[in-house]
Amino acid sequence: MNDALITVRNLCRRFGRTEAVNNVSLEVIRGSIHGLLGTNGAGKTTLIRLLMGHLYPDSGDVLVLGQPPRRHCSERLRRIAYVSDQMQLPSRSCLADILRLNERFFPSWNSRLATRLTKEFDIDASAVFSRLSLGQKRRVVLLQAICQGAELLILDEPLSGLDAIIRRQCLDMLLEATVEHGQTIVVSSHLLHDIERIVDTVTIMSAGRVFAEGNLEDLKRRMRRIRIEGSVSSDQEQALTQFRIVRRQMKHQITDLIVDDYQEATQHSLVNTLGDRIIVEHMNLEDIFVELSLKTAEQSRKTAL
Amino acid sequence: MSLPLMRYLLSAMKLELLALSGLLTASTLLQPDPMTSDQTLYYEEQFTQFLIYLFVVLGLLLPVRVFVNSVGVADWLSSRGLTRRQQFFTRLATGLIVIASSFVWVGSLQLLGIRQFVQLAFESPWFPMVRWYELLELPAFAPYACLPFFVTTLVLTATMSGQSLFPAFRIVLAIIASALVVTVLSAPHLWTWMAWPAMALCAVLACGLWTQSEHHSQ
Numbered sequence: 459m460n461d462a463l464i465t466v467r468n469l470c471r472r473f474g475r476t477e478a479v480n481n482v483s484l485e486v487i488r489g490s491i492h493g494l495l496g497t498n499g500a501g502k503t504t505l506i507r508l509l510m511g512h513l514y515p516d517s518g519d520v521l522v523l524g525q526p527p528r529r530h531c532s533e534r535l536r537r538i539a540y541v542s543d544q545m546q547l548p549s550r551s552c553l554a555d556i557l558r559l560n561e562r563f564f565p566s567w568n569s570r571l572a573t574r575l576t577k578e579f580d581i582d583a584s585a586v587f588s589r590l591s592l593g594q595k596r597r598v599v600l601l602q603a604i605c606q607g608a609e610l611l612i613l614d615e616p617l618s619g620l621d622a623i624i625r626r627q628c629l630d631m632l633l634e635a636t637v638e639h640g641q642t643i644v645v646s647s648h649l650l651h652d653i654e655r656i657v658d659t660v661t662i663m664s665a666g667r668v669f670a671e672g673n674l675e676d677l678k679r680r681m682r683r684i685r686i687e688g689s690v691s692s693d694q695e696q697a698l699t700q701f702r703i704v705r706r707q708m709k710h711q712i713t714d715l716i717v718d719d720y721q722e723a724t725q726h727s728l729v730n731t732l733g734d735r736i737i738v739e740h741m742n743l744e745d746i747f748v749e750l751s752l753k754t755a756e757q758s759r760k761t762a763l
Numbered sequence: 764m765s766l767p768l769m770r771y772l773l774s775a776m777k778l779e780l781l782a783l784s785g786l787l788t789a790s791t792l793l794q795p796d797p798m799t800s801d802q803t804l805y806y807e808e809q810f811t812q813f814l815i816y817l818f819v820v821l822g823l824l825l826p827v828r829v830f831v832n833s834v835g836v837a838d839w840l841s842s843r844g845l846t847r848r849q850q851f852f853t854r855l856a857t858g859l860i861v862i863a864s865s866f867v868w869v870g871s872l873q874l875l876g877i878r879q880f881v882q883l884a885f886e887s888p889w890f891p892m893v894r895w896y897e898l899l900e901l902p903a904f905a906p907y908a909c910l911p912f913f914v915t916t917l918v919l920t921a922t923m924s925g926q927s928l929f930p931a932f933r934i935v936l937a938i939i940a941s942a943l944v945v946t947v948l949s950a951p952h953l954w955t956w957m958a959w960p961a962m963a964l965c966a967v968l969a970c971g972l973w974t975q976s977e978h979h980s981q
Binding site for chain 1: 766767768834835841844845
């Protein structure tokens, strides 16, 4: 049985001459947290709006909860919670009003959780939304998405503009949503350090294209920075051909190689060939993202020439 | 249709509704001259009444309040588990309920004789009892509020469809809509056969535009 809540195949969407989403394919499995990563203008928001059915694709297929988003009936729509980067709640309403209103909109609204989270966030339920701070507003928006009782949460830049403590609080809230309530989350962000803590799978985008995707642990396991002191002889160069090199850079007599098919077993052969002049470093999500982005940018420049 | 959305829309414009009820009350109670029985036949006479202009302005402004939200709130409303069709009909119904309520409000002021009571206090030439023909003016006013409401709704939905429509088509639509309002308002004798079908057409077109277009930031 296919357990994908979201299936996207060869999706394209243009705005005039700009290809906002170009041949994107991805799958989001039930119960996972999927990160959509990319620089500003990478196409994350357009992809999310296509998933929500707010935009039509030019070509390709989108299935959310097994159906194209535009065909969703209200029961199916209630199973999806959405937070956009610019989402605001009615400015004249207070949190208590908003929670009451949500209770009417969503039969599966979890009022007990909402009460608990309101206390944890230390937000005055009688305060008017427009008077809350940015951090409080974002927490309220996230709170109502989680308490909606939806199967799928689609969150577009939910952490932008928040300080580290509030970001941590929000991330914990999302983790709890997945672990305790079995919710599936698609979250876009450019705050990679934060996102790395919670995501299971990632899709990394640039200029509307996907240039890396898959399980984050797999990605981190197979990508390494190999640092070699001094120049590399032709024999040693031969030994390095066993790796798929993403990027190569020489600076201050140090050669940096980013490889994306590293295996622990090959480390011995590297040491044999290059002696103790090599250091193999693990890469975090931010390193991976930067290196892959630079590679894509270089490729685009070459293609343009 | 969604009752929570309707309740939200109504609560979001409670200040405007309060102002509207104040204006309706003032223009109904302070009507200087009493109607005569033959006045109901002549629409030109009705045009002198402030109440008609109030209904026209209500019809023109109401769709803006009902169908347009700020970007952030539009995103919020679009994620409340409602289909585009449900959102459209709920908003349309909310507007019509406001119009109907304002007619009921004015009607009840007239029917209960409050107008006579106020006017006689100022020694105006009003008969102390409510006369049957005084109540007939209100149904005749209905198209003055409803037609601008439907036409503005159509123009708004066409404008909000944004990139989904060719600019030329939007301009043509706006011209047709404006022509409709001007024609009907300047030739009220045509109402009987023209206004209601025109409203139905506007509603159908607006529904199609709203449900088929992309959601930008209504």
